[in-house]
Amino acid sequence: MKPDPATTVTYDVGQHRAFLSTRERGRKVLHDLEDRIPPGTSLLVIDFTKVEAMTVSFTDEFLRKY
Structure with missing residues (x-):
């Protein structure tokens, strides 16, 4: 029996804004990302294509865990 193919989830960070700032927003976006990862996901793609800038905070x- 072949193993299941990799389950990939792509998360578009730019859906929130082109300029991302504040720790509070970072936590909210992280929680949104985590809510969208179904069990069994083997590959997570975090897409920053539409993001122009992010503050350090x-x-x-947002990326502390990753």
Whole structure:
């Protein structure tokens, strides 16, 4: 029996804004991301294509775990 193919989830960070700032927003976006990852996901793609800039505080909160 073949193993299941990799389950990939792509998360578009730019759906929130082109300029992302504040720790509070970073936590909210992180929670939104985590809510969209179904069990069994083996690959997570975090897409920053539409993001023009992020503050250090946003980035620290949002990407800390990753």
